[in-house]
Amino acid sequence: MSPLESRDERLQQAMKLVLLATLPGLLALFWFYGWGVLINLLLSVATALAVEATVIHLRRQPLRPTLTDGSAVVSATLLAVALPPYCPWWLTVTAIASGLLLGKHLYGGVGKNPFNPAMLGFALAMVLFPQPMTQWPAHSMDLTSAVQQVFNLGQAPDAWVQATALDSLRINKSLTIDELFAGNPAFGRFGGHGVEWVNLAFLAGGLLLLQRRVFGWQAPVGMLASLFVVSLLCWNGSGSDSHGSPLFHLLSGATMLGAFFIVTEPVSGAKSPLARLLFGVGVGCLTYLIRTWGGYPDGVAFAVLLMNLCVPALERFASRRQQQVTP
Template sequence: MPLPESVDERLQQAMKQVLLATVPGLLVLFWWYGWGVLINLILTGVTALTVEALVLQLRKRPIQPTLSDGSALVSATLLALALPPYCPWWLTVSAAAFALLFGKHLYGGVGKNPFNPAMLGFAMVMVTFPQQMTHWPSSHGMDLLGGLQQVFGFSLDQTPDAWAQATALDSLRINNSLTMDELFAGNPAFGQFGGRGMEWVNLAFLAGGAFLLQRQVFSWHAPVGMLASLFIISLLCWNGSGSDSNGSPLFHLLTGATMLGAFFIVTEPVSGAKSPVAKLLFGAGAGLLTYVIRTWGGYPDGVAFAVLLMNLCVPTLERYSASRQERAAS
């Protein structure tokens, strides 16, 4: 008769499956944007594991069990996938260090963080370095040597305008005169239905999320809540293809970090909701806030800020869910 798995073993197994599920999205990102994606991944991974080891040593906690659970590596991976490829190395390292220090260990380590660590690190650098965070490579990126030169600043003759462009979400947010048809026809940041390249990236993360659902790593409530609310609010506010259009529902579903947020961020078990009703409301709130920030806020993609704001609402959502269950039982 097999022995039951411990909590640490279940956590380690879940983290391995999450990492495996990010592979399709990682490969598509690499195909579209080149070596900068892998450079981000290495920088965030090394930084996260180093910070984790140093903090555990300072706290006089065992290092090996915590490092091997995979939680730091998952946070680093999600952060790397969200950051623009070829952003400066110091930005990537700062985001990863902040995520681990202020998103995890400030509250006592794994299982105690009220905020999603990866999104906290992302939000910090988005607020602090908005110019670097709103430019993505305009094509299939550059070779490895060129990518290393760009990231580490070896080549002084390369400027962001020479290889990067504003994202589709940012272009739509600042558009005042062009119709949606003109944007899709003439702006290289736009693809067939959403952001150029990001359509396929989102579909790849959708496939990874479906794998995690099939493996029962998390339930359907939070992802469905987020995608449904984003679809509904974008449909209600969609005013066609005019110059004042906010984008179609399909545009919002296949642009930015939508699928990464729906299947890898709002499903985070520690900072997210626990009960089914609370998970559904948590996801719905994240989807609604994502659209509001994208459309009327100061940042082109609102997934990180939406999730962090909903993290604050988790206690209220859980109390509402519990009282609802009590009323149903009485």
């Protein structure tokens, strides 16, 4: 087996494990939101494969191993689970196509991208189409209604969307935290309704990847620890001006998806252990700042992209530290 074939095989195995680890989160999303999750996934994967095949053809390269390494499917899956279920089909297609083209192939393809393609696609969709990106369903739909909603084939049912827990907390001016949890259907027991279980499901999948040593512990631990510490220091109880407890932030939004499936991306993320730790810490701090004082309810995607820009500086800092401690 040649070194190139060995590397490609290792990449395929890693991508398969990542896809397997997303299953608990996908099942939890399907349980709470229904068929829209699977429609998003199918649209995203199909678009990703079509974009990959088109770019490879234009570059006059063989389809294998690029099309079969699994990286495009993983990016499509991670973006699909981050998008609101039942969002318009064109939004899903635009997000994954722009993420792959601008975040991956613009720089030469897999292994060369400075930004996380899934998060770049998500961020672009959030900036360009903020209204459909914030329409999270209040309940699931049957398959027929889901297809009609995604492909705009019929009138949407009344009151089928609601603000997320993070968005409700960000715009809250008068209700206490206890009142929000008691009276707002977007809130669950500890975090967002349903989303807290989705986060626990992605946590379970992430721990599997950690146990199989698909990635190191530094980036996810750095992100979760910094998010916990900053939210604890800024937590001012349950008053109407509260920004939420540490547990609320850990179990809301895309926290666990970001910690175990996004900040651990090996190409756009940091490489050395210290740099990975600092990368995760930066993502956690920025996520809280964006959630609390920024213009978007969940700041994971923007935090990751901002820290992608800092990777060269983090690597230089880690290298200097290593040289200082090495006798």
